[in-house]
Amino acid sequence: MPVKRAAGAHEPKRQRGHLRVAAIMEAGIAVFTEKGYDAATMTEIAARSETAIGSLYRFFPSKEALADALLLRYAEHVTGQLDALAQRASSMAQDKLADELVDFMLSLESQRGFTVALLDARGGSEVRRTRFRQAAREGLGRVLRAAMPALPKAKSETVAAVLLHVLKGLNAIDVDKAAARRLLQAEIRLLVRVYLGSAQQSAQASR
Amino acid sequence: MPVKRAAGAHEPKRQRGHLRVAAIMEAGIAVFTEKGYDAATMTEIAARSETAIGSLYRFFPSKEALADALLLRYAEHVTGQLDALAQRASSMAQDKLADELVDFMLSLESQRGFTVALLDARGGSEVRRTRFRQAAREGLGRVLRAAMPALPKAKSETVAAVLLHVLKGLNAIDVDKAAARRLLQAEIRLLVRVYLGSAQQSAQASR
Amino acid sequence: MPVKRAAGAHEPKRQRGHLRVAAIMEAGIAVFTEKGYDAATMTEIAARSETAIGSLYRFFPSKEALADALLLRYAEHVTGQLDALAQRASSMAQDKLADELVDFMLSLESQRGFTVALLDARGGSEVRRTRFRQAAREGLGRVLRAAMPALPKAKSETVAAVLLHVLKGLNAIDVDKAAARRLLQAEIRLLVRVYLGSAQQSAQASR
Amino acid sequence: MPVKRAAGAHEPKRQRGHLRVAAIMEAGIAVFTEKGYDAATMTEIAARSETAIGSLYRFFPSKEALADALLLRYAEHVTGQLDALAQRASSMAQDKLADELVDFMLSLESQRGFTVALLDARGGSEVRRTRFRQAAREGLGRVLRAAMPALPKAKSETVAAVLLHVLKGLNAIDVDKAAARRLLQAEIRLLVRVYLGSAQQSAQASR
DNA sequence: AATGAATGAGCCTTCATTCAT
DNA sequence: GATGAATGAAGGCTCATTCAT
Structure with a gap:
């Protein structure tokens, strides 16, 4: 051509x-x-x-522009993955969803430290971090609403924020030994299941 | 005189x-x-x-000495409070314990961001951060074991690490509006209750 | 082109x-x-x-790197000049050699004070100074052995160290008036001749 | 009383x-x-x-005032010793005088480094150093004139300056091993004898 | 458009000196 | 007079950013 x-x-x-x-x-x-x-x-x-x-x-x-670009791309990746998950979430058992969320978070492990470096660290634009968190929370909110249609939007946003924080523990919690890390991840997996169950219940109750 | x-x-x-x-x-x-x-x-x-x-x-x-002193003082405060809580924990209903933990964490609100700045951030001695986390986790572990004698030590350490992470969310999660913050804190309070209940169950089951 | x-x-x-x-x-x-x-x-x-x-x-x-570079360049210059002198030294009358040494040292006059600043002074790496002195002494030792083959190596090293010190006086000794400086230099020139003569004698005697 | x-x-x-x-x-x-x-x-x-x-x-x-005082006291000590020596010098064999000068200088060994620190180092008042050197040279000049009455005053000043420099080598020359240091000192002792002899000769010749 | 030498504000830290107690 | 906490100028060095080539 x-x-x-x-x-x-x-x-x-x-x-x-x-x-x-x-x-x-x-x-x-x-x-x-x-x-x-x-x-x-x-x-x-x-x-x-x-x-x-x-x-x-x-x-x-500028240095900040680079960090912003990096974070934007990361946000897009996360959003994309979460949206894909949202599509499958409606037809998924709840424990399966919990596992998928945990596994997704673990798949970002390579980014461990990166999040901390650019998000949690002070310095650099507040805007940058806020925007990123917003995107992640909204993506997770969409997953939750797909899985639990009974969940009110407001509630889903709160749950998403909390759940996101819990999931971040998978990569962010420092442990010295590999065995301890495995235990920790199993524990968080459990917690996510319990939490999703609890959220589901309250969603149905408030119906 | x-x-x-x-x-x-x-x-x-x-x-x-x-x-x-x-x-x-x-x-x-x-x-x-x-x-x-x-x-x-x-x-x-x-x-x-x-x-x-x-x-x-x-x-x-040195700058580092200042950060160390700050962290040490904070660690002592946290450890002291947790140990006081541990003494009362054995005779406490579980939901009450959850509330106390949440309230304790909220009382540290003034330290919001400080934790992140000196603990989660890069820069400054790794030792400093590790030592602090160790202290906090151990303090929380003592509270848990006082409240749930059936909890094996190893399990209590894992639960303490996860619970600590969850509690940190109370102050660390960024929200734009005051109302959203209140919702969030209520949600975490709920989660802590649920999590403690789940831990208790598994402790008794494994007996 | x-x-x-x-x-x-x-x-x-x-x-x-x-x-x-x-x-x-x-x-x-x-x-x-x-x-x-x-x-x-x-x-x-x-x-x-x-x-x-x-x-x-x-x-x-770093400041030290600069001082090192300066000293290294100076050392190379000194070593080079002394080695050139060594080549001519064997076919040279002793008083001529003394004069050449004195003249060489005077040619370094522009470096007056530099030696003291970087070599004799405290501060900065001990290594730097040691290495420089070693080089200068060895260079002068080679000149001596070329001029007086009968001189044992050990003796030549001692003589070189002393002679170097004497020669340094040419530039290092502080005098207020130009006339005094000329007298001083003439005196040292004399001393160098006397010293070389004395060293020669002892070398031949110990044969 | x-x-x-x-x-x-x-x-x-x-x-x-x-x-x-x-x-x-x-x-x-x-x-x-x-x-x-x-x-x-x-x-x-x-x-x-x-x-x-x-x-x-x-x-x-001020720091400088302290250094000045230190140097002044040292100068007085040196002057005193040299004047005492001057009194005995007239009735002394030349080699004996050489030895006494060398031994006197070695007795100042404890001051090794001190001299360098306060005299040879740049920084601090030029005046301080000049004054000290002047005193030492004059003291040594008096010794010389006592020992060699034939020595003209001007000549004695030049010789004193050179001799002082040579003697300083006793403590100032850096050597790595103790054995080398002893050899060095013996060599300088020799040189002082030779130099005194040479000065004596020229003094008598110029008579 | 690519390059990387040049720039200089600003950081952590030290230490001679002063002065309120 | 004695004390030592307080002061702040100044030093070595780094690094984000610019601009001449």
Whole structure:
């Protein structure tokens, strides 16, 4: 296709740009996770992604902009996953849903520390964090309402916020030994089931 | 009274010193909470406590020493409160215990963000954070074992870690409106009750 | 010429970098000499070389690194000169050798005070100073052994250390008037001749 | 004696003052020697002499004043010793004189580093150092003229300056092993003899 | 558009000196 | 006079960001 060809003249550049951006974001996640937002340096992120510091700043005009972009992409990933889960949730046994939520959270384990680095840490825009949490809570709220149609919207938002916090414990709670970590995760899995059960009950009762 | 006089001769100094230290610690909590450990500056802490930077360093020889002192004091407070609670816990209805735990955590509200700033954040000694968490978990574990003698020690440790995380949600979860905050806290109160009930059951079952 | 052009593309940078480094080193020598290692400030060295403080640190990552580099360069210069002298020393009358040593030392006059600032002073790495002295002594030892093959190695090392000290007097001894300085230098020249003669004699005697 | 008694009312204070000053000076020598002028801190000197910092400043109004006082006392000691030597020098064999000079210098060994710390180091008043050197040179000059009446005054000053420098090598030259140090000192002893001999000759020749 | 050298504000910390008690 | 807490200027060093090439 001529169109393709014609575009091709610039496509490689864009392609390269995309690769560059991807490399930067990957490096950004790694460095922010390892060092935390403040201790991370733009120089190191540039070096790890084999990008000139000037180029890094062309794509992300500030450290904060990079963090924002990272968080946005993460939010989109989380939202997407939760929405997919929401579609299946209506026809799902409650304990199954609990397990899926736990497993989904565990699948984000690689992001462990990243969340803390960019969300819980002070410094940097309050906006950034608020927006992210909002997205996650809303996504989780949609899952809950799909699974429990009886749940009023207001209640679902509160439950989502609490549930999200509980789930974050899966990756955020520090334990020294691997065995302890497994116990902990099992315990949280249990708690999520119990909590969902309790929420369901109260939803039906308030009907 | 000569005694009073004699004491008075040096009391002012000590008095002033104590006030100074108190002012610094208060300012430290405020600034660490607002900015996080890394972004907090000793200069600002000095300014807020109306202390010359040199004086600040006389009392706390490094930024880390200040954070440590803050955390230590906080840990002692928490441990003390939990131990007091443990003594009353054995003769307490379970829902009452849940409420007391929630109320205790809410009483720490003034420390909101502080925990995150100094504990969850990167930066500063890993040791500091680990030690604090250990203390809090152990204190909570003692409360649990007092309330549920049937709970095996290992299980109590896991439950304590999870329960602590849940309770932290009371202060840590960000909500925009006061009404939402009240709902949230009520929800967590409920969850704590449910969780304690579930733990109790499993403890008796495993007997 | 394309070659020239191609080279020109990067040459300016390198060129500038070299000039920058040279300016910094010159300023470093000046400031260290005037103030001594401890009292010298990186800020002043930066200012004198018209370098931004950040740039100074790009080239020399610490005050000590700068001092080390300065000393290393000086050591190489001294060693090189002494080795050149060693080659000519075997076919040289003894008084001629004495004169050459004295003249060589006087040629370092511009370094007056520098030696003291970085070598004799406290502060900064012990290693740095030790290494430099070792190099100078060994270089002078090689000159001596070339000139007096009968001199045992051990003896030559001792003589080198003493001779070096004597020669340092040429630049290190403070005198108020220019005339006094000339007298002093003539006196040391005499002493060096006498000392070399004495060393020669003892070398031949111990044969 | 009533006079003594009357004075006694204040004497203890003065006595205490003297002790205090002596303790401070001792501590000052120790700390300057160990750390060098710049790195030495008034606080440490106060602590080592068990003096309140405020009291230290009452006796010595600045760090430099303390260094000056130390140097002055040292200069007086050196001058006194040299003058005593001068009195015996006229009836002394030349080699004996050389030995006495060397031994005297070695007796100052405990001051090793002190000299460097306060004299050779840059920083602090140029005046201080100049004055000290002048005193030492003049003292040594008197010894020389006593021993060699034929030596013209101008010549004696030059020789004194050079000889002083040579003698300083006894304590100032850094060597790694004790054996090397002994060899070095023997070598310098030899050199001093040779030099004195040479000076004597030239003095008699120029008669 | 890419590059990376250059910039300089700002951080943590030290220490000579002062002065209220 | 004695004391030592208080002061704040200044030092070494880092790093986000810019801009000439």
